[in-house]
Amino acid sequence: MNIVVCVKAVPDMESDFKIGSDRRNIENSHIVFKMNSFDEYAVEAALQLKEKFSGEVLIVSIGGEETKQVMRKAFAMGADRGILVNDSHCNDSDAIVVSKLLKAALLDFPYDLILTGVQAEDDTQSQVGPLLASALNIPHVTVVTHLETTDGKALQVKRELEGGAFEVVKLKAPALLTIQTGINNPRYPSLPGIMKAKKKEIKELTLSSLNLSPQNVGARGSLVERVSLEEPKVQSQAEILQGSAKEIARELLSKLKERKVF
Amino acid sequence: MDKILVLIEHRDAQILDHNLGALGFATQCARRWNADVCALILSNNPLALSSKLASKKINEIVHVQHEILKNYTLDGYTAVLRQWIEKNSPKMVVFSHTSIGWDVGPSLAASFQAGIVTDISALAFEGSEPIFSRQVYNGKLVEKVKIKKAPYFVTVERGGFASVEEGGAPQVQSFDVSLDNVQFRTEFIGVEVAQKAAVDLAKSNIIVAGGRGVGKKENFHVIEDLAHALGGDFAASRPVVDNEWVERDRQVGSSGKTVAPKLYLACGISGAIQHLSGMKKSNVIVAINKDPHAPIFGVAHFGIVGDLFEIVPALIEEAKSQGIAHR
Numbered sequence: 290m291n292i293v294v295c296v297k298a299v300p301d302m303e304s305d306f307k308i309g310s311d312r313r314n315i316e317n318s319h320i321v322f323k324m325n326s327f328d329e330y331a332v333e334a335a336l337q338l339k340e341k342f343s344g345e346v347l348i349v350s351i352g353g354e355e356t357k358q359v360m361r362k363a364f365a366m367g368a369d370r371g372i373l374v375n376d377s378h379c380n381d382s383d384a385i386v387v388s389k390l391l392k393a394a395l396l397d398f399p400y401d402l403i404l405t406g407v408q409a410e411d412d413t414q415s416q417v418g419p420l421l422a423s424a425l426n427i428p429h430v431t432v433v434t435h436l437e438t439t440d441g442k443a444l445q446v447k448r449e450l451e452g453g454a455f456e457v458v459k460l461k462a463p464a465l466l467t468i469q470t471g472i473n474n475p476r477y478p479s480l481p482g483i484m485k486a487k488k489k490e491i492k493e494l495t496l497s498s499l500n501l502s503p504q505n506v507g508a509r510g511s512l513v514e515r516v517s518l519e520e521p522k523v524q525s526q527a528e529i530l531q532g533s534a535k536e537i538a539r540e541l542l543s544k545l546k547e548r549k550v551f
Numbered sequence: 552m553d554k555i556l557v558l559i560e561h562r563d564a565q566i567l568d569h570n571l572g573a574l575g576f577a578t579q580c581a582r583r584w585n586a587d588v589c590a591l592i593l594s595n596n597p598l599a600l601s602s603k604l605a606s607k608k609i610n611e612i613v614h615v616q617h618e619i620l621k622n623y624t625l626d627g628y629t630a631v632l633r634q635w636i637e638k639n640s641p642k643m644v645v646f647s648h649t650s651i652g653w654d655v656g657p658s659l660a661a662s663f664q665a666g667i668v669t670d671i672s673a674l675a676f677e678g679s680e681p682i683f684s685r686q687v688y689n690g691k692l693v694e695k696v697k698i699k700k701a702p703y704f705v706t707v708e709r710g711g712f713a714s715v716e717e718g719g720a721p722q723v724q725s726f727d728v729s730l731d732n733v734q735f736r737t738e739f740i741g742v743e744v745a746q747k748a749a750v751d752l753a754k755s756n757i758i759v760a761g762g763r764g765v766g767k768k769e770n771f772h773v774i775e776d777l778a779h780a781l782g783g784d785f786a787a788s789r790p791v792v793d794n795e796w797v798e799r800d801r802q803v804g805s806s807g808k809t810v811a812p813k814l815y816l817a818c819g820i821s822g823a824i825q826h827l828s829g830m831k832k833s834n835v836i837v838a839i840n841k842d843p844h845a846p847i848f849g850v851a852h853f854g855i856v857g858d859l860f861e862i863v864p865a866l867i868e869e870a871k872s873q874g875i876a877h878r
Contacts, residue, residue, distance in 0.1 A: 302821075305844070315688070379736040384827070385661050412687050412694075413824075414658040414669050423658030428625060428736035431654045448740065448807055450562070450650045451569075454798075456623075457740035464736075471793035511673040512666030516682060516695040527838070531565070535867035537855055540838065542869055544853060548835050550757070550814045551781075551875055 350362025365478030388420035609721035757783025764819020822847030
């Protein structure tokens with residue numbers, strides 16, 4: 290069973306985000322990038338299928354150096370190799386262009402299943418998975434929390450609905466699933482895994498090797514354009530309590546009594 | 552006249568409440584463009600569903616009736632929406648940001664060479680051009696985006712927009728579809744409702760919730776202890792449940808429970824949009840967090856910037872000495 294996992298390098302969400310001088314992007318200099326946490330679950334799901342059915346786990350992404358580090362993490366977990374579209378023309382591509390780039394990158398790979406995270410932590414669009422599936426003309430199921438297959442072909446999945454309900458869906462590979470957190474416990478890379486990861490291949494592709502034109506990617510090729518990045522309007526009326534822990538505790542309880550909570 | 556399509560979602564023969572916000576969003580656009588809002592109901596029995604919309608200030612309710620539309624399927628919904636869009640060329644197509652909207656919306660937009668923006672939380676206009684706001688970086692920043700040309704495909708945040716107004720008399724129409732040539736590549740088997748919870752958080756007056764900031768399973772007892780000392784129940788955010796520190800039936804947020812207690816005390820919860828949508832209507836919200844920029848402070852009435860492992864034990868001690876749980 291050959292499985293593709295699309296991963297994305299995203300900033301650590303605990304970072305102190307500052308808007309850059311262009312007012313459209315964040316200042317990147319102090320940001321630490323990591324694997325999108327949703328994608329960790331997708332990598333784990335792929336590895337579990339590989340252990341059951343054998344085959345290859347291919348990691349695919351678009352980005353630069355920080356993305357290579359993220360791909361190496363997936364290798365250290367057990368993925369086999371990677372394809373990286375590394376071309377600065379691709380910056381500022383919208384989700385539809387990203388899906389076209391991924392499709393082009395996967396042209397020669399005989400996949401049975403494609404997995405992505407439900408969404409990227411940074412921009413939470415939840416678009417690329419379904420878009421890639423439709424570009425490849427395969428079915429997709431989003432927000433998968435449970436995946437069963439006895440032969441690697443017929444799939445039965447559970448997807449999460451609103452309010453704690455689940456929908457059970459059957460479909461056949463080849464297909465694309467977007468993986469929700471909690472479906473498994475992503476493994477930590479082992480030391481031998483980390484050593485092996487260094488030798489695994491990342492095939493780097495540019496637009497010209499994908500036969501794509503710069504006009505059709507990036508901001509120019511995209512229909513969706515970020516106008517600006519802004520601090521949220523703080524509507525907060527929050528009264529910040531200060532002092533020692535004991536003082537804060539007393540003050541809070543008396544405020545809550547005033548509000549007739551107790 | 553331009554049309555705005557809104558997909559109406561239903562489950563268990565009920566129209567879901569979040570549709571009213573999606574219709575509210577659409578009417579804002581319709582006013583600007585002098586366009587008609589058309590609500591599409593795809594169902595085996597749309598007539599039974601549409602009464603909830605009968606007095607809303609929209610222009611059309613469109614029934615699409617077919618046995619196979621009883622439940623959502625990607626290919627069924629895609630085929631119907633594609634046929635309606637081809638015939639009516641709407642200026643905008645509106646979904647809720649839900650398991651249906653994000654499933655069917657993006658690929659539908661791509662098939663019309665249209666742009667799509669998801670999970671929109673606010674709307675503005677530059678002339679007649681819509682500018683969409685959406686939260687990014689865990690709610691710490693907001694991006695404003697536009698789509699370069701119509702038609703505009705969007706999914707809107709659940710609860711992000713005021714409900715559509717009453718006082719309208721929409722025309723009810725039927726739209727005939729042909730689904731004979733549709734290949735259904737996914738098969739709907741059923742819906743499972745989450746296991747019956749040990750506690751009904753929706754009925755709790757006081758909820759103490761712990762998040763990622765609690766650090767590890769062994770620490771979570773401080774949250775339980777505080778809940779006990781305040782005479783309330785404990786709950787958790789999604790990462791806590793995913794890490795199996797706490798059972799899933801105690802998860803608050805868009806994929807868990809929606810609650811509105813007298814007191815919601817959030818400890819070590821940064822306040823991702825999905826969590827906020829499950830608790831922001833609580834009567835009094837208290838947030839304890841190390842990060843002064845955490846979005847949870849945006850909805851809190853009282854904030855404590857600090858280490859929950861110092862504050863929470865002090866609160867437990869004070870609550871016990873005052874006998875809060877027994878009041």
